[in-house]
Each structure stands twice: as structure tokens, then as C-alpha cells.
Amino acid sequence: xxxxxxxxxxxxxxxxxxxxxxxxxxxxxxxxSSILLFEKATGMTKIRMLExxxxxxxxxxxxxxxFKVASQYGDDIQVETRVTEFRRSSFFVQHTVKKxxxxxxxxxxxxxxxxxxxxxxxxxxxxxxxxxxxxSFNRT
Amino acid sequence: xxxxxxxxxxxxxxxxxxxxxxxxxxxxxxxxSSILLFEKATGMTKIRMLExxxxxxxxxxxxxxxFKVASQYGDDIQVETRVTEFRRSSFFVQHTVKKxxxxxxxxxxxxxxxxxxxxxxxxxxxxxxxxxxxxSFNRT
Amino acid sequence: xxxxxxxxxxxxxxxxxxxxxxxxxxxxxxxxSSILLFEKATGMTKIRMLExxxxxxxxxxxxxxxFKVASQYGDDIQVETRVTEFRRSSFFVQHTVKKxxxxxxxxxxxxxxxxxxxxxxxxxxxxxxxxxxxxSFNRT
Amino acid sequence: xxxxxxxxxxxxxxxxxxxxxxxxxxxxxxxxSSILLFEKATGMTKIRMLExxxxxxxxxxxxxxxFKVASQYGDDIQVETRVTEFRRSSFFVQHTVKKxxxxxxxxxxxxxxxxxxxxxxxxxxxxxxxxxxxxSFNRT
Numbered sequence: 180x181x182x183x184x185x186x187x188x189x190x191x192x193x194x195x196x197x198x199x200x201x202x203x204x205x206x207x208x209x210x211x212s213s214i215l216l217f218e219k220a221t222g223m224t225k226i227r228m229l230e231x232x233x234x235x236x237x238x239x240x241x242x243x244x245x246f247k248v249a250s251q252y253g254d255d256i257q258v259e260t261r262v263t264e265f266r267r268s269s270f271f272v273q274h275t276v277k278k279x280x281x282x283x284x285x286x287x288x289x290x291x292x293x294x295x296x297x298x299x300x301x302x303x304x305x306x307x308x309x310x311x312x313x314x315s316f317n318r319t
Numbered sequence: 320x321x322x323x324x325x326x327x328x329x330x331x332x333x334x335x336x337x338x339x340x341x342x343x344x345x346x347x348x349x350x351x352s353s354i355l356l357f358e359k360a361t362g363m364t365k366i367r368m369l370e371x372x373x374x375x376x377x378x379x380x381x382x383x384x385x386f387k388v389a390s391q392y393g394d395d396i397q398v399e400t401r402v403t404e405f406r407r408s409s410f411f412v413q414h415t416v417k418k419x420x421x422x423x424x425x426x427x428x429x430x431x432x433x434x435x436x437x438x439x440x441x442x443x444x445x446x447x448x449x450x451x452x453x454x455s456f457n458r459t
Numbered sequence: 460x461x462x463x464x465x466x467x468x469x470x471x472x473x474x475x476x477x478x479x480x481x482x483x484x485x486x487x488x489x490x491x492s493s494i495l496l497f498e499k500a501t502g503m504t505k506i507r508m509l510e511x512x513x514x515x516x517x518x519x520x521x522x523x524x525x526f527k528v529a530s531q532y533g534d535d536i537q538v539e540t541r542v543t544e545f546r547r548s549s550f551f552v553q554h555t556v557k558k559x560x561x562x563x564x565x566x567x568x569x570x571x572x573x574x575x576x577x578x579x580x581x582x583x584x585x586x587x588x589x590x591x592x593x594x595s596f597n598r599t
Numbered sequence: 600x601x602x603x604x605x606x607x608x609x610x611x612x613x614x615x616x617x618x619x620x621x622x623x624x625x626x627x628x629x630x631x632s633s634i635l636l637f638e639k640a641t642g643m644t645k646i647r648m649l650e651x652x653x654x655x656x657x658x659x660x661x662x663x664x665x666f667k668v669a670s671q672y673g674d675d676i677q678v679e680t681r682v683t684e685f686r687r688s689s690f691f692v693q694h695t696v697k698k699x700x701x702x703x704x705x706x707x708x709x710x711x712x713x714x715x716x717x718x719x720x721x722x723x724x725x726x727x728x729x730x731x732x733x734x735s736f737n738r739t
Contacts, residue, residue, distance in 0.1 A: 201332045
């Protein structure tokens with residue numbers, strides 16, 4: 180299944196007074212990495228993808244991170260992102276973060292394909308992930 | 320003219336490896352403080368105010384801060400915000416940040432009342448600030 | 460066991476293009492809420508507490524959030540934080556976030572009391588949570 | 600004089616409910632860009648540079664941005680950073696941000712080389728910028 184890898188240079192402002200990455204930053208990187216994975220799969224930005232398939236978003240049900248080794252200003256960390264499972268509407272994203280060969284942390288997101296209820300556009304509801312999007316992940 | 324004052328407790332995650340506030344955070348506080356001032360003046364949230372007056376936003380033309388004394392985790396800083404001048408469309412906001420009696424920094428924003436062009440809703444254009452909004456600042 | 464509750468007004472800049480809170484912000488609020496709980500328990504800032512007890516930090520092992528209802532700019536959310544269990548070195552923090560009477564999300568952090576290795580100050584190691592700190596949570 | 604250019608892909612989470620970049624993000628990018636410029640000039644990370652030259656930091660005296668054109672999720676913006684003037688202790692940094700050929704915004708920082716007062720390590724004071732650092736900017 181398709182994966183997306185990117186290198187992030189840890190900046191001074193990503194770190195806290197202990198000199199290590201302020202942990203909410205990792206979730207910023209996870210959120211962006213999930214979107215970048217869908218962009219890579221579909222060849223569209225998130226906004227275009229939502230428009231084309233009448234989606235309202237990739238709603239987050241759960242986010243989790245398990246921390247092993249801290250990172251500091253100046254470190255280059257590698258974030259590898261993949262969907263580990265597609266269910267009907269929901270799907271599971273895994274982010275593996277390495278510093279060199281060392282596993283620094285792992286992140287997990289459970290998300291849901293949602294659409295707008297035509298009768299009540301403010302109300303989102305889960306919907307089956309469009310087959311075309313799902314199929315676009317079956318590339319090398 | 321109306322002003323709005325709020326106390327912000329500096330959190331651990333607001334600070335950088337030098338132990339002082341990471342400076343973009345001040346601009347986050349300035350942006351929120353400007354909105355809170357308009358809420359206080361008009362008695363409406365920003366979204367309601369924009370809807371009522373057909374506005375598109377308080378577009379930022381310029382932002383500036385002059386730093387005097389750094390702040391650290393645990394400090395309580397007081398941000399006092401006021402509009403120093405209304406012109407036809409633009410207006411000037413000043414944020415005075417004190418730590419106790421000491422002036423820690425000052426912030427300045429130049430903003431513009433904008434509306435959507437009916438012929439091209441993606442295009443924003445400046446418009447005269449509605450008189451009712453302007454008048455709402457003339458309270459004590 | 461002691462808990463700490465605070466109200467957070469969701470600001471414009473806390474929200475994403477979908478108009479709802481950008482989820483890493485919740486983890487910023489969780490991190491600050493955990494620290495505020497320890498401040499309330501011990502009567503000391505985090506820095507003073509670490510100095511007094513020769514601690515190096517409240518190292519994060521795992522962070523997790525389960526999302527129920529999204530929040531928007533202008534919402535007031537209530538974050539209630541408590542330690543649900545102290546083990547020898549590790550402890551579990553729970554954050555319950557409500558919007559009015561509605562459960563909006565829950566957050567969970569697993570953390571570890573750490574000290575510096577005198578032989579190698581760059582190396583942190585887990586250590587038993589000082590009894591005085593633990594006892595300070597047994598207040599109403 | 601040396602300059603540093605980097606491309607930043609605007610992420611979903613960098614944007615606000617109006618769909619444009621939340622302006623404090625630009626200052627995050629400016630801060631990181633200034634540090635990256637010094638890294639490029641000296642061949643050292645900020646921390647190593649401060650250690651080698653007994654510096655305490657690149658203290659910020661003033662930050663300013665002038666906004667021309669907003670950017671959105673998915674845009675690639677190019678940030679070009681240079682020091683426009685070195686004085687004895689202070690120096691001026693300019694950030695030119697383009698979206699394609701269009702000038703999107705300009706940023707300006709006034710910073711100060713600081714050292715620690717040996718008699719009072721908590722007190723920073725301005726000091727002449729080390730000649731070696733200054734000279735390192737005279738490369739193409």
C-alpha cells in the first residue's frame with residue numbers, strides 16, 4: 180500500500196524549555212502527513228478531493244502517539260505515513276517517526292470519511308469512502 | 320475609546336529552549352485580543368459581526384511588535400488592546416503588554432474592513448467601516 | 460483526588476479552514492492542563508517543583524485523544540484534569556472536555572517522573588515519584 | 600551578501616477559518632528562516648554557534664510584517680532571507696515571501712547579539728557581533 184515519507188528539520192521554535200520537541204508539534208506533523216498521503220494517492224489537494232467526491236472532511240475519531248526517544252532542535256526526523264486499514268467509512272493511519280535508524284515515536288489516527296447531509300448542511304455524517312480514493316492507494 | 324484587557328498566564332509550551340516566550344505566540348495573542356476587542360465593542364462574535372455587516376474580514380495590512388523585556392513560563396502578562404485610530408476603511412490597533420508594572424512589549428496592527436465583491440466572491444475589497452461598528456467603540 | 464478545571468474560549472486562530480479546532484491545539488491545552496494540575500497540587504511552578512525534587516521532567520510516554528463533538532471559534536470549553544492512577548514512576552492523566560453538558564472529547568496522557576543521571580546529566584532515567592508530590596494530590 | 604531561500608508548502612493546519620494563513624505562522628517561518636541563514640553562514644547550528652562564541656542568543660528587538668497577498672492551503676511560498684545591515688551589536692533581517700512571481704509579504708526583524716553577564720548569568724547584555732560570524736556572511 181502507498182506510503183509517504185518526509186524529512187522534517189526540527190526548528191528552534193518547535194522545542195520547549197527542556198530543549199526537546201513540544202509534543203503537540205508531532206500531531207501537527209501527523210495531520211499534515213495524513214493529508215499529504217491522500218494528495219499523493221489521489222493527485223489532488225484535500226480541498227479538490229473533497230469537492231470532487233462531495234466529502235466534508237477526514238474527521239478525526241482518535242489520535243494517539245507513543246513516544247520512545249525525544250528530538251531536539253537541529254535533528255532531522257523522518258515521518259513515514261501509511262493507511263494500515265480501510266473499513267467502510269473509517270480508516271487507520273500510522274506514522275512511524277525515525278531519527279536515523281532509531282524509532283523515535285509512532286503516531287496513530289483513526290479517521291472517518293464524512294459528507295454533508297443535504298437536508299442539514301451543518302450536520303456531517305459518515306459515508307462509505309469512495310472506491311476511487313481507496314483504489315488510488317493500491318499503487319506502489 | 321473602548322479598550323480590552325486580559326491576563327495571559329505564560330505556559331510551558333509557549334516558551335522556547337531559551338526558556339522565554341517564542342515570539343510568534345505574542346502575535347497569536349494580539350490577533351485574539353483584537354477580535355476580543357471587537358466582540359466587546361459590538362456584543363457579537365466576529366462571525367456574527369461579519370454576517371450582519373456583510374463583511375469578509377479584518378484584513379491585516381501590517382503587524383509589528385517592539386520587544387522590551389522577555390517573559391517566561393509562569394509569568395502573568397497583561398495585554399491591553401485598543402483602536403488608536405479609525406480611518407475610512409483601515410484602523411490601527413495597539414497592544415500594550417505589561418508584566419506587573421513593567422512594559423514588556425508593544426504590538427501594532429494595521430487592519431482593513433473588507434467585503435466580498437458580489438461579482439467575484441473570491442475577491443475581497445476594502446470598504447468603509449460600518450458606522451455602527453465604529454460607534455460601538457465610543458463607550459467607556 | 461485533586462482535579463483542576465479551566466474554561467478555554469476557542470479563538471479564531473485555534474480553528475482550521477473547516478472552522479473547527481485544529482486538533483493539535485487540544486494537546487497544547489492538555490499539556491498545559493497537566494502542568495496546572497501539578498501546580499495546584501504542589502503550590503509550585505513546574506520549574507520550582509523539578510528543582511526542589513531534583514526532577515528532570517514529566518516525560519510523556521503516550522498521549523491520546525478520543526473526539527466526540529467538534530468545537531468552533533467562540534465556544535467555551537471546560538477542561539477537567541485529574542491523575543487517575545499513580546504507579547511507582549509513571550502516572551496517568553485524564554482530561555475531560557465538555558461543551559456545556561456535552562462531552563466533546565477525552566484526553567489521556569501517560570507520563571513518567573524522571574531525574575538526571577549524575578554520571579551523565581544528558582541522560583534521563585525514570586525514578587519513583589516523590590512521596591510528597593504524590594501526597595499533595597490527596598487534597599479535596 | 601549571503602541569502603537563504605526555502606520553499607514552504609502551506610498546510611491545512613497553517614490556515615484559519617477564512618481559509619488563509621493564520622498570520623502568526625509567518626513569524627514562525629521568519630524566526631526559523633533567520634536561524635537557518637546563520638546556520639548556512641557559519642556552518643553551525645544556533646546552539647553550537649552560541650557555545651563557540653559565548654553568545655546567549657539573537658535577541659529580538661522588533662518584528663514586523665507587511666502583507667500584500669494572502670496564501671492558502673496548498674500554496675508553495677518562497678521565503679528569501681538576508682541580513683540587510685550589520686551594526687556593532689544589532690542587525691537587520693529581511694524576509695521576502697513570494698508566491699510564484701508575486702510578492703506576498705515582507706518581514707523584518709531587528710535582532711541583537713547578546714552574551715551573558717559573568718557576574719549575573721541571568722542577565723543578558725548586548726555585545727559586539729563576533730567578527731568571524733559577520734565575515735561568514737560575505738560569501739556568495
